[in-house]
Amino acid sequence: MKILNCPLNGPRNISEFTYGGEYHPMPDSMGSSQEAWVEYVFFPENPAGMVTEWWMHTATAFWFLADRNTITDEILRTYRLQDAGKYAHDKDV
Amino acid sequence: MSSESSPPVLRRSQLYHWHQQQGAAFAMTGSTLRVLRYPDEQAPALSLTDLSTHPRVGFKGVGTRQWLRQLAIDMPQTPNCAARQPDGSLLARLSEHEHLLLDNLAADAPLPAELLRRWELEQPSQCYALPRADSHSWMILAGADAAAMMSSLCAVDLRPQQFADGSIAQTSVARTNTIVIRDDNHGLRYHLLCDASTALYLWNILLESVTAFGGQATGLEHLL
Structure with missing residues (x-):
């Protein structure tokens, strides 16, 4: 069984988690164009390589972020949304 | 006349019919029904108790x-x-x-x-x-073999040396989302809280494992 480390609950079997899609910062709710919202809502980039994704620990409904390599399926790290800025610089690992 | 003086039962467990089939002795606390004991109860070393009607x-x-x-x-x-x-x-x-x-x-x-x-x-x-x-059912697993029993149902290591008194695991038990809380106030005990809709399923699974370890379902008297 693959293990994923939940920032709130610690290491758990991957079967306890739900995938939530790619993470992208939300456009400015006041000043963004319709095109920016369409891009945000409907068009994931789906790259081959390191991607930041939403995951949820189902037992606690706790949402967090995971940096995962979509080629090797290696999970580099998991962290809370408020820590997203810390790891933004090395997404291209 | 007696029915007029008895308070109405406003709260009973999701497992009420199971308790009834086992011939459980109930006690009325306020307007809540609680299981006191079962007829075949023999103070087992490992016990499973339904606390779903407790506050x-x-x-x-x-x-x-x-x-x-x-x-x-x-x-x-x-x-x-x-x-x-x-x-x-x-x-x-x-x-x-x-x-x-x-x-x-x-x-x-x-x-x-x-x-x-x-x-x-x-x-x-x-x-x-x-x-x-209203949202969660509440059971308690008590006895020295509780951790060994849970090892076949839960991927989290609940052994006392790894899962200290007062620790909480919100995880999957028998594929059901469950909150597990260790509470050593009266010996090794694990509180188990699951969604009320899954109570009967989880109870039956747990009871099967408890029975395999020589344990029994017990009423509240066994815990006090």
């Missing part, structure tokens, strides 16, 4: 900790830890701002009801009550 309440929101602190409640310092209160009830911290209070099993335990009363009276800012007595 419990949750509070959530960024103002929760400040409000509970004002009420002189002993607070768990980190998420997934529980703090025992002076009256024996248990406050479980499920996340940064969500807490769950389980009563002390005594019939006169007032703390969950008292906190709910204070919450309704004071309406603390950014603190919301959660009706955990």
Whole structure:
């Protein structure tokens, strides 16, 4: 069984988690164009390589972020949304 | 005449019909039915007890900790830890701002009801009550073999040397989302709380494992 480390609950079997899609910062709710919202809502980039994704620990409904390599399926790290800025610089690992 | 003087049963467990089929002796506390004992109960070393009709309440929101602190409640310092209160009830911290209070099993335990009363009276800012007595079923697994028994149903290591008194695991037990809380107030015990809709499923699975370890379902008297 693959293990994923939940920032709130610690290491758990991957079967306890739900995938939530790619993470992208939300456009400015006041000043963004319709095109920016369409891009945000409907068009994931789906790259081959390191991607930041939403995951949820189902037992606690706790949402967090995971940096995962979509080629090797290696999970580099998991962290809370408020820590997203810390790891933004090395997404291209 | 006697039916007029008896209070109506307003709350019974999701497992009521199972208890009834086993010939359980019930006790009425207020308008709530509780299982006292089963006819074939023999003080087993490993026991499973349904506490679903016992008081419990949750509070959530960024103002929760400040409000509970004002009420002189002993607070768990980190998420997934529980703090025992002076009256024996248990406050479980499920996340940064969500807490769950389980009563002390005594019939006169007032703390969950008292906190709910204070919450309704004071309406603390950014603190919301959660009706955990309605949303979750509550069981307790007691006995030295409890950790060994749980190892076949739960991927989290619940052995006493790894999972300290007061620890909480919110995880999957027999593929059902369950809150597991270790509480050593009266020997090794694990509180298990699951969604009320899954109670009968989880109860049957747990009871099968308990029986394999020589244990039994017991009523409240066994725990007191």
